[in-house]
Amino acid sequence: MFERVSNLARANAPRLRGLRTVLVAAMLAVATLATTAQVRDDHPDHYVVKRGDTLWDIAGRFLRKPWLWPEIWQANPQIRNPHLIYPGDVISLAYLDRVAVQQGPRSEAPVNAVPLSEVEPFLKDLRVVPEIDSLPYVVGLEDNRMRGIEGHVAYIRGLENAQPGQRYLVVRAQKRYRMINNNGSNLDQFDARDLDSRGQIAFGLSDGSLWDTPVYVNHGTELLGYELMTQTTATVTRGASGPDQLVTLMMDAEGRDVRVGDRIIPVEAQTYDLQFFPHPPKQQAAYGRLSVMAVADGYRTGGTHDVIAISGGAREGIDNGTVFSIWRRGDRTVDRVRADPDRDSGMTSARNHVRLPDEFAGHAMVFRTFDNISYALVMNSVKPSRVGYELKNPDATE
Numbered sequence: 163m164f165e166r167v168s169n170l171a172r173a174n175a176p177r178l179r180g181l182r183t184v185l186v187a188a189m190l191a192v193a194t195l196a197t198t199a200q201v202r203d204d205h206p207d208h209y210v211v212k213r214g215d216t217l218w219d220i221a222g223r224f225l226r227k228p229w230l231w232p233e234i235w236q237a238n239p240q241i242r243n244p245h246l247i248y249p250g251d252v253i254s255l256a257y258l259d260r261v262a263v264q265q266g267p268r269s270e271a272p273v274n275a276v277p278l279s280e281v282e283p284f285l286k287d288l289r290v291v292p293e294i295d296s297l298p299y300v301v302g303l304e305d306n307r308m309r310g311i312e313g314h315v316a317y318i319r320g321l322e323n324a325q326p327g328q329r330y331l332v333v334r335a336q337k338r339y340r341m342i343n344n345n346g347s348n349l350d351q352f353d354a355r356d357l358d359s360r361g362q363i364a365f366g367l368s369d370g371s372l373w374d375t376p377v378y379v380n381h382g383t384e385l386l387g388y389e390l391m392t393q394t395t396a397t398v399t400r401g402a403s404g405p406d407q408l409v410t411l412m413m414d415a416e417g418r419d420v421r422v423g424d425r426i427i428p429v430e431a432q433t434y435d436l437q438f439f440p441h442p443p444k445q446q447a448a449y450g451r452l453s454v455m456a457v458a459d460g461y462r463t464g465g466t467h468d469v470i471a472i473s474g475g476a477r478e479g480i481d482n483g484t485v486f487s488i489w490r491r492g493d494r495t496v497d498r499v500r501a502d503p504d505r506d507s508g509m510t511s512a513r514n515h516v517r518l519p520d521e522f523a524g525h526a527m528v529f530r531t532f533d534n535i536s537y538a539l540v541m542n543s544v545k546p547s548r549v550g551y552e553l554k555n556p557d558a559t560e
Contacts, residue, residue: 200226201255211251211266217244217275218440218527218541224255228541229440229485229525229556235261245437246272275438275483276539280467281529284458285434287392290532294335294361294388296320297425301408310413310420312394318409318426322402329429330411332393332420335361339386339455339535341473352473354456354549360423361388386473386534393418395429435482440527442555443486444479452478452553454488455535463546467539470526472553475534484528486538486553490545492518523547525556 205224221231235244238261247253250266278285298320303310310316316332318324335357342351356364394417400410413420451474458469474480494517524543528536540547 200230202226205255207254209253209255211247211249211253211273213249213270214277215249215273216277217247217273220247220253220273222542224253224261227556229442229527232439232441238262245274248272274436275440276527276529276541277467278436281469281537281539284469284530284537285436286432288530288537289333289390289432290339290387290535291390292385292387292533294390294425297427298409299361299426300332300420300422300424302422303420308421312413312416314413314420315399316396316411316413316420316424318411319406321409321426322407324398324409325401326398328398329414330396330398330426331429332396332411332413332417332424333390333427334359334393334418334421334424335388336391337389337456337471338363339389339471339473341384341386352453352455352550354471357388358423359421361425362423387532389471389535390425390427391418393420393424396420396426434530438483438527438529440483440485442557443484444481446555447474447478447553450552452486454547454549454551454553456549457547462549464540464548465546466524466541466543468547470538470540470547472526472528472536472538473534474553475532475536477533480528480536481531482528484536484538485541485556486526486528487556487558488523488526488540488547489520489552489554489558490523490548491550491552492520494518519560520552521545523551526553 201224209220209223211220217231218228221228225231232244235241241247241261241263247263248266248268249270252264252266254262254264298318300310300316301319302317304315304317307314321330324330338353338355338357340353340355342353358364394413395415396411396413398409399412402409411426453473454470455473456471457464461468464470472480472486494515497514497516500514523545524547525541526538526547527541528538530537
């Protein structure tokens with residue numbers, strides 16, 4: 163009997179060692195999770211989900227780092243899908259590493275990581291393209307109108323092969339994004355220029371351009387893209403005609419106004435995410451490479467739930483759900499205690515200049531990604547975020 167038991171033990175030894183390995187790995191994972199998640203000391207034991215909540219907001223009541231809610235919630239099998247949490251659900255965190263959800267009524271839509279109402283226009287109506295010069299455009303409106311709306315006719319140049327019945331989007335170029343590459347000599351510069359309806363630089367308006375440090379060496383200007391906003395949809399009512407072969411379009415849907423210079427693109431379905439799982443950047447960008455290039459609605463300063471455009475996209479490894487911290491870059495100033503002014507010029511030596519520390523402003527999560535540009539929603543703020551602010555890992559401390 164003893165011999166049979168010994169043989170059985172020897173036969174099962176590899177399996178037992180494998181099981182021990184799994185258990186040890188699981189315990190390490192739980193320990194890592196508890197360390198990473200950093201549950202707030204003042205967390206409530208229970209929370210009832212309310213209409214208007216976001217998963218970020220809810221996690222912020224439990225975790226010091228709310229962008230880590232997928233880690234702690236996915237570690238609990240009773241939460242089958244953290245995106246399917248509804249108003250009325252009771253979330254319990256009575257124990258540090260256990261989350262429980264008591265279901266409430268299912269009469270309303272589930273909460274999401276971001277308030278979709280704030281980003282819906284950027285998901286449905288906005289896109290970034292590498293150039294606009296080759297796109298067909300509105301060259302005139304019926305009766306020489308200044309603006310066209312639903313039911314009005316527009317005349318299009320550059321769409322010679324269009325046939326009656328085909329539908330198109332009328333879009334407007336809103337911004338041109340560029341980067342000045344300084345090749346490491348100092349911070350790269352990012353230029354966001356407002357455009358008029360013709361796609362030309364809108365001189366005299368707030369152009370959103372940024373030059374936050376002098377450019378000493380220009381190692382090349384890179385066009386990052388043009389931001390296009392959908393104005394409306396239109397249907398071809400007459401193919402190319404007249405001496406200049408213009409196509410006639412009728413605006414067939416309620417939307418934004420149409421002006422001379424607006425561009426025409428095919429109606430194509432855009433794919434975009436509606437659920438977002440926050441995570442840190444997949445790769446670390448060099449300091450000065452990722453900046454806030456623009457704030458929605460033409461402002462230069464934004465706060466919580468404002469949309470910002472950032473100077474990086476898929477080529478930098480950024481995808482939807484990427485979370486950044488936002489920082490005001492520290493100014494360079496003169497140490498007036500140690501400064502020794504030159505009596506002739508009144509200038510101070512460069513060695514007497516100091517650079518102040520960067521200042522934390524808030525967090526933002528990417529919800530729309532293109533090749534060179536991404537759009538993010540400011541999730542929380544301790545101070546306003548401005549054009550030119552630096553983007554870093556969400557765990558950055560300086």
